Amino acid sequence: MQKRRDQPSAAKKIDRIKKFQTILIIYYSMRLQRVSLEGKLTLEIKFERGNKMLEVVKRSRLLMMTGLLSVVLAGCNGDTEANVVEDAEEDNTEEVEEDSDTNEDSDGGLDVGIILPTRDEPRWVQDEQRFMDALADSDYTTEILFSQGSSANELQNVETLVSKGIDVLIMSPHDGDAAGAAAQAAADEGITVISYDRLITSTEAVDYYVTFDSVAVGEAQGQYLIDNAEGSDIPLYLYAGASSDNNAFLFFEGAWSVLQPKIADGTFVIANSSEADALSDTAELTRDQMGSIMGQITTNWDPNEAINRAQTHLTAAGDDFKGDVAILAPNDGTARSIADTFSADSDITSYTITGQDAEMASIQYIIDGKQSMTVFKDVRRLVEDAMGMAITILDGDTPETTGSYNNGAKDVEAMQSEVIVVDEGNVQSELIDSGYYEASEFTGLD
Numbered sequence: 549m550q551k552r553r554d555q556p557s558a559a560k561k562i563d564r565i566k567k568f569q570t571i572l573i574i575y576y577s578m579r580l581q582r583v584s585l586e587g588k589l590t591l592e593i594k595f596e597r598g599n600k601m602l603e604v605v606k607r608s609r610l611l612m613m614t615g616l617l618s619v620v621l622a623g624c625n626g627d628t629e630a631n632v633v634e635d636a637e638e639d640n641t642e643e644v645e646e647d648s649d650t651n652e653d654s655d656g657g658l659d660v661g662i663i664l665p666t667r668d669e670p671r672w673v674q675d676e677q678r679f680m681d682a683l684a685d686s687d688y689t690t691e692i693l694f695s696q697g698s699s700a701n702e703l704q705n706v707e708t709l710v711s712k713g714i715d716v717l718i719m720s721p722h723d724g725d726a727a728g729a730a731a732q733a734a735a736d737e738g739i740t741v742i743s744y745d746r747l748i749t750s751t752e753a754v755d756y757y758v759t760f761d762s763v764a765v766g767e768a769q770g771q772y773l774i775d776n777a778e779g780s781d782i783p784l785y786l787y788a789g790a791s792s793d794n795n796a797f798l799f800f801e802g803a804w805s806v807l808q809p810k811i812a813d814g815t816f817v818i819a820n821s822s823e824a825d826a827l828s829d830t831a832e833l834t835r836d837q838m839g840s841i842m843g844q845i846t847t848n849w850d851p852n853e854a855i856n857r858a859q860t861h862l863t864a865a866g867d868d869f870k871g872d873v874a875i876l877a878p879n880d881g882t883a884r885s886i887a888d889t890f891s892a893d894s895d896i897t898s899y900t901i902t903g904q905d906a907e908m909a910s911i912q913y914i915i916d917g918k919q920s921m922t923v924f925k926d927v928r929r930l931v932e933d934a935m936g937m938a939i940t941i942l943d944g945d946t947p948e949t950t951g952s953y954n955n956g957a958k959d960v961e962a963m964q965s966e967v968i969v970v971d972e973g974n975v976q977s978e979l980i981d982s983g984y985y986e987a988s989e990f991t992g993l994d
């Protein structure tokens with residue numbers, strides 16, 4: 549809007565100079581206030597819980613700045629107003645970068661971006677906590693974002709982190725194949741991509757992989773069922789993870805490799821998959837064969853879907869498939885759901901059920917005798933490997949690897965960690981004495 553500009557009198561000029569001085573004083577005191585806010589906001593943003601929080605913080609700061617300025621400026625002349633508001637707008641653009649100032653590296657950006665699949669599963673909240681613990685005293689600047697089970701969010705998270713200048717991206721994909729586009733977006737900017745726990749598949753845009761030995765996880769689960777089996781013709785209920793996750797295949801492959809001979813010799817009878825039953829003489833399954841079995845028994849890593857599957861299977865099962873049963877559950881979240889569903893069936897006399905992740909809730913289930921075992925994957929170790937690799941890359945060196953995984957497009961250099969079976973016999977030594985959890989976090993632990 550155009551303002552009329554009359555020639556001011558001397559008294560008016562002095563009055564305007566005074567007003568202008570007042571504006572300057574208020575403006576600079578606000579800048580000071582902003583500087584003091586900076587520390588607090590940077591902390592809030594340091595381990596930002598998704599893009600939304602950053603947006604909310606930025607927006608509320610913008611509102612606060614423009615709101616205060618418009619109050620201060622009411623009654624001042626147009627030129628002054630225009631200049632100061634413009635300054636304030638510039639400030640807010642700067643603030644996006646300034647928010648990360650104390651959290652930035654020398655080139656003004658983040659060093660490492662970390663993307664995890666979802667906050668809805670305790671497994672990944674564990675990883676977030678372990679990253680935060682490991683980074684508490686670090687000189688490197690990082691930001692952790694969650695994709696909340698959406699490949700679209702994942703891509704957006706990558707773009708956010710790329711725009712903040714990351715040099716290394718550590719990403720655990722929601723969907724291995726779909727994550728190729730996100731990895732490519734980072735690789736196009738010269739960013740080194742480390743796949744974390746889950747492999748990003750069917751793309752060349754992944755440089756390294758840090759992981760646990762996932763086949764060993766499945767083997768340990770299968771072996772636990774075998775070690776606790778008594779007699780023959782034991783009904784065996786099989787469950788699997790999401791087919792969009794390469795790990796789900798590796799877990800199943802490991803479990804099948806030990807269970808199949810025990811199905812073939814009559815120790816177990818498959819209760820809930822005609823596809824698995826039809827392949828019970830096949831020692832090594834192809835990926836397609838595993839896919840067809842998993843289509844019948846997938847939980848999609850979703851505890852509610854696990855309950856629905858288990859209820860359907862129990863409803864369809866005849867008496868021969870009740871009594872004392874064995875259950876291959878792929879992880880702790882689904883194990884607890886499946887265990888609850890089986891406990892509620894009065895025709896189930898007892899069950900042995902597997903898990904993985906050593907989630908706190910499952911450790912309590914193990915102490916209470918509701919879940920038989922879990923496979924402990926020490927996330928402290930995985931975080932250490934991933935950050936060690938990232939720092940080596942930031943230092944311009946080549947990280948050490950211990951093998952490779954084919955992701956369908958290339959062999960990805962990998963660093964692999966071992967896993968540990970935990971049941972009621974060694975909860976104390978493996979999880980409490982090692983400092984992974986506090987004894988006080990559980991009840992009934994002797």
Ligand code: BGC
Nearest residue numbers: 669671746793795849879905
């Ligand atoms: C991870 C498991 C986790 C599962 C579901 C897998 O890729 O390796 O630890 O339980 O995803 O999130």
